[in-house]
Amino acid sequence: MKLSKTEEQLMQHLWKLEKAFMKDILEQYNEPKPATTTIATLLKRMTDKGYVSYATFGKSREYYPLIKKEDYFSNHLNGLIKNFFNDSASQFASFFTKETNLSDTELKDLRKIIDQQIKDNNK
Amino acid sequence: MKLSKTEEQLMQHLWKLEKAFMKDILEQYNEPKPATTTIATLLKRMTDKGYVSYATFGKSREYYPLIKKEDYFSNHLNGLIKNFFNDSASQFASFFTKETNLSDTELKDLRKIIDQQIKDNNK
DNA sequence: TTTTATATTCTACATTTGTAGAGTAATATT
DNA sequence: AATATTACTCTACAAATGTAGAATATAAAA
Structure with missing residues (x-):
């Protein structure tokens, strides 16, 4: 399944960062930054679609792209x-x-x- | 406003035909062809978005693209x-x-x- | 002219997308 | 320890998209 526009944008950030925690991702956005929950939703959808995965570090996750x-x-x-x-x-x-x-x-x-x-x- | 994927596809047909009646458009589609009403809906949306216009010929319309x-x-x-x-x-x-x-x-x-x-x- | 095929509008509905609040758990700060 | 911050899950909801049936009007064919 394809990524939507906003998901693609998020992907761009992940590609740039290679791997990133929620806060790193948020940093990438310009004002007005989207809500954390918005990013979380997108990340979950992207994970479901098979474009993103993550490593669990204690309480939070380090996300990374699965596609070059x-x-x-x-x-x-x-x-x-x-x-x-x-x-x-x-x-x-x-x-x-x-x-x-x-x-x-x-x-x-x-x-x-x-x-x-x-x-x-x-x- | 942008065209969606299916609308874009329809645009391709219009670009190819230059101008076309409903039936000409339907001809362009492969089996299984979409319902006439589906095309009609798309054409209306595309017209609203400003990508398509038409000339009325009696009962029906000859559609044409507004964008190259x-x-x-x-x-x-x-x-x-x-x-x-x-x-x-x-x-x-x-x-x-x-x-x-x-x-x-x-x-x-x-x-x-x-x-x-x-x-x-x-x- | 009665029947049939066509085009159009209206309405509808499931899915996807964009966005985020409420609630909860864990962690960092005072 | 008490409080504030952060990340995550769940739930929600409006808008956009994909698809098409019902109803209607009209034109073409029988």
Whole structure:
């Protein structure tokens, strides 16, 4: 099952912290911070969904993500690509470079990465 | 207000058809097709949200999207990038080229696009 | 014109999501 | 030890979402 928007946000914090107690998580939020119970509810739901686990330390818990950000994102992206670009990553790529205003440096960096990729592919 | 998942799917069909009557829309769905009323509900919600409009033709309506797929997608993508890559498109690009398995040809095409972009930027 | 297929509106309802209070247990502070 | 703080569970509830039946109007087919 997928994460909802707010759950995803919480995930971001967990990915950043790697592992965190309730108070660490709360710290990550900007004013107006959500109620502790709200976070607790989200954490429980995320645990149920299989995205989060925790280690019990005395009375409280240290939460940590069960999925790597990269993996989660990969799926996400694949869904997007499938939906919007007939499952064609290259079509997406082309759209992407046109629509996102990358600076010259960024574009050159990107080209470098691509060249590297081509090289790797042929190895 | 954003579109939900199913609404987004319906949008895809509208984008593809450009304009469509109820029956054209239903045709787009695979078995098991949703009930007509389900589509009707979605269309109404989407109309309320400002994504869809229609022309009345006698008894029924020809629906059409009010937003271009590209624009809608652009926002979408920007959200993603913001969330997952600290608002850095280039960071995203790099992730993208690494994670998506583009073929050699696709990569070369992409490089071509990038070169073109660089050229355009400096014009 | 009687029957049938279609489109639309209204109503409904279960599930998911966003948010948090009340209650309780454990821990830290005075 | 008495009190305040913190984390957690349970319960709740409004809004959004997914899905569709009932009723109605209308147009198409027989």
